[in-house]
Amino acid sequence: MQKVCVYALSEPNHGSDASSLNTTARKVPGGWILNGQKRWPANSSFADIFVVLACNTSTNQINGFIVNGGAPGLKISKIDNKMSLRVVQNCDILLEDVFVPDDDRLPGANSFQDLVKIYSISPHTIGDTDLTDYVAYIQALSFSRVIVAWISIGIAAGVYDACLRYLGERKQFGAPLAAFQLNQEKLVWLLGWRLYKLHDSGRMTTGQASLGKAWITKKARETVALGRELLGGNGIVTDFHVGKAFCDMESIYTYEGSYEVNVLVAAREITGIASIRPTSRL
Template structure:
């Protein structure tokens, strides 16, 4: 477990023909969101980090260009990204702004022929080796959020890998620092003019992320099912013991329920009736159930359950960042809560300066 990215698998991932997911044209597969989500789950079933690599590249960076880019930008960037000939990342989160992403402080100042970007980004997957970086910054004139495509060799741009993660260890998350990075006008994304425009992308990516825990849970169930039939104690396979069968059935029931919620949210999106609350509920609830499912799997493997060799311990670690990114469990719950009550509760109540006595 060296936290090194397996670059040799990129051509193989490209050969799968799934990069670009729902994007039509430009060498992209034009899949339904249901089909695209299932592909992410199947990759996560084998390795969660590879699914995250694809998701960042495809459902965030590529989709932003497809939904918010000019025709020239789509023609220029999407074909090579669809083949993984080039790799992209997506930079919204900052050191001081995670859940409160709309308050980001990276700035974009208009100059002759382009823009000057100044600021920092954190936790950006693929950023240490990405050819293209989709960066969000605050326009100093309008005070609105704009989007930009930054090349990896841009002067003033530095990226440092974040070390010592307990999950998704081969995903190369980075700290990005921009010291007066020039971006030409042709690389400003014309369709990003406010934070609401990023939600067009997040609506899709949140659905896709919800299918990652489904895939992880399926992989853990596969491992436990095989292990219980092969390993013997007290002269019998572990699968012959009632309590182990009950736990295995519990896991299977969870997986079935998670798949149905994931399927439902995809169909709502395809009908054009999915709301932010729908997507947030699916992502938060599925990731919560996956945590429970993988914890049961860890129990079934006994001492071997804490060894990364048996996949289950690795899956437990990989679920933790997924439980947090694309909106934490708590934030996604509050998004849904706001939708069903009409009352936002994201910010703490302002304390009154007047004594109640």
């Protein structure tokens, strides 16, 4: 049976500093009581399972917990009035005394670092549902950044194609506008493909994933902005789709770690020095 799973990490007041989250998990007989808020997890409005990261009040470490959709005390509300990525149902999540059985705490994850670097977790079930596919993370955040990098490539390639068609059809000053070239698209494809091959072979590092996400989204953002510019006033109307891609790219440039945070993660791997000081919970 297939299930929709949500990874609930970001909070209203904690995005880039995700390890400082405020959601708590308090030990009680037979399980845990979760309280707190999450913001932005995509598709939460119809998710079956939530992987919620919370601070263990006993150890002050970040642990992971599996919460069933519809659990008592779990409240979901869709974020309205978004300007971009409107097809994605980002939501606010409120946890009020949500009970999680002991068996539904993620095994082998005793800190934030464990949760973002887990390579495998033993099979896990809720009732008769096998959740191995949902909790067997492979460098969870790093893999997410590879996915975002490829989304950026797709958006840049789409804008490139749209602009190529438009510039071939539209004439100004007696000549088609097709003389203008968008060469940035070629650059992002090369690095994106290399990231995919490294991940597929199990050789991708956290720093490489962060560098790829930062670099590719930056170049894709420039490509899309140039595409909007090439279409002139038509670049902001929905008929040509470039304006929508422009807004979507702004969101993608930020989520799964901002450009600055990902650059510092890559620099930490290069230099061995962390310029972002970890909190005591790491």
